[in-house]
Amino acid sequence: MTSITKRCAVCGRFRAYHADDLHCIVCGNDELETACSCGRAFDYALAEEGDIHCPRCGRALRGLPAIIQ
Numbered sequence: 001m002t003s004i005t006k007r008c009a010v011c012g013r014f015r016a017y018h019a020d021d022l023h024c025i026v027c028g029n030d031e032l033e034t035a036c037s038c039g040r041a042f043d044y045a046l047a048e049e050g051d052i053h054c055p056r057c058g059r060a061l062r063g064l065p066a067i068i069q
Contacts, residue, residue: 005042006032012062014045014052036061 003016008024009031015024022030035041038057045052045061052062 004034005046006034007042007045007061009033014042014062016046 001018004019005014006017006021007014008027008029010029011024011027013024013026015026017025017032022032024030024032033042036054036057036059038054038059040054040056042061044055050062051060053060
């Protein structure tokens with residue numbers, strides 16, 4: 001079975017999941033996202049450490065969100 005990268009909207013962690021997996025393996029919530037709100041898939045995120053932002057829209061995906069002044 002092929003795995004895809006999903007992000008838990010609750011704890012913010014990225015993991016490889018099967019397409020039919022519904023729950024985060026870390027916190028157990030059922031808030032897994034397969035893509036950013038702009039539509040960009042999370043395939044780039046597994047190999048990254050620290051703060052991560054979507055390369056398409058700039059949304060903070062892990063780490064502290066940007067402060068808008």
